[in-house]
Amino acid sequence: MSNKLWWLVPAAGVGSRMQADRPKQYLPLMGKTILEQTLQRLSQACPEAGRVICLNPDDPYWPEVEHYGFQPVVGGQERCDSVLNGLKAIADQAQPDDWILVHDVARPCVRSSDIHNLIQQLKSDAVGGILALPVADTMKRATPIKNGLAEIDHTVDRQQLWHALTPQMFRYHKLRDSLERALAAQATITDEASALEWAGFTPKLVAGQRDNIKVTQPDDLYFAALFLSHQHSTDPHNGND
Numbered sequence: 001m002s003n004k005l006w007w008l009v010p011a012a013g014v015g016s017r018m019q020a021d022r023p024k025q026y027l028p029l030m031g032k033t034i035l036e037q038t039l040q041r042l043s044q045a046c047p048e049a050g051r052v053i054c055l056n057p058d059d060p061y062w063p064e065v066e067h068y069g070f071q072p073v074v075g076g077q078e079r080c081d082s083v084l085n086g087l088k089a090i091a092d093q094a095q096p097d098d099w100i101l102v103h104d105v106a107r108p109c110v111r112s113s114d115i116h117n118l119i120q121q122l123k124s125d126a127v128g129g130i131l132a133l134p135v136a137d138t139m140k141r142a143t144p145i146k147n148g149l150a151e152i153d154h155t156v157d158r159q160q161l162w163h164a165l166t167p168q169m170f171r172y173h174k175l176r177d178s179l180e181r182a183l184a185a186q187a188t189i190t191d192e193a194s195a196l197e198w199a200g201f202t203p204k205l206v207a208g209q210r211d212n213i214k215v216t217q218p219d220d221l222y223f224a225a226l227f228l229s230h231q232h233s234t235d236p237h238n239g240n241d
């Protein structure tokens with residue numbers, strides 16, 4: 001790998017859908033916080049990578065947790081603003097073609113095998129791409145809700161539909177330039193790939209495992225604990241102490 005890798009972890013969200021007494025990344029999960037589980041995995045998977053984490057400016061919890069070598073920078077209003085702040089923070093150190101791996105703090109179950117496969121598949125690419133999961137179920141497009149129940153408008157062809165996951169891996173200068181231009185144009189940017197797509201690039205899709213869930217709603221904590229304990233019992237190198 002000739003170009004340096006950087007972990008950039010957006011962790012400035014408040015976790016409103018989790019309805020907890022603190023941002024979801026600081027909730028307990030298998031003996032650590034979600035944030036610690038995630039940072040430990042990332043640092044163990046790529047110990048050589050630079051490490052930046054974007055935090056809410058009012059975050060009182062960070063000083064209390066293990067940092068795994070991650071340097072904090074101030075996040076922004078939306079996820080994409082946090083990522084852009086992280087990119088600006090390493091501008092003096094990152095080379096234009098360095099690889100930025102953006103990973104949601106709220107995805108603590110990502111497997112090191114998926115991270116290594118993503119890097120292996122993309123390391124010679126000019127642009128980059130994302131971990132993703134092919135859609136397995138039959139997909140329905142609904143009409144606007146009437147009388148309380150949604151109605152099916154039509155069935156969508158699932159052949160080319162994927163769930164976008166993280167890490168999302170892009171060259172520093174292409175990611176920063178695409179994000180800056182897309183945000184200036186007020187485009188809707190929900191992940192890094194959507195900024196690159198907006199700029200005219202065609203990011204690659206690398207199939208990942210379905211246990212790489214984003215902890216979003218309360219019952220996701222149950223699934224995350226289940227996945228982590230299964231991974232610990234079957235792969236002792238996957239994020240264990």
Ligand SMILES: Nc1ccn([C@@H]2O[C@H](COP(=O)(O)OP(=O)(O)OP(=O)(O)O)[C@@H](O)[C@H]2O)c(=O)n1
Pocket residue numbers: 009010011012013014015016017018024025054075076077078079080082083103104105106214215216
């Ligand atoms: N201004 C923001 C908003 C979100 N994030 C991060 O982006 C990731 C994905 O966002 P999401 O799951 O939507 O997290 P929250 O915004 O915290 O949750 P919610 O939308 O339920 O409030 C999370 O790691 C979150 O911390 C961020 O860094 N900066």
Ligand SMILES: C[C@](O)(CO)[C@H](O)COP(=O)(O)O
Pocket residue numbers: 079104163164165166190191192214
């Ligand atoms: C980046 C992401 O995790 C890809 O699935 C996602 O877009 C994060 O934000 P969301 O608002 O929960 O979709």
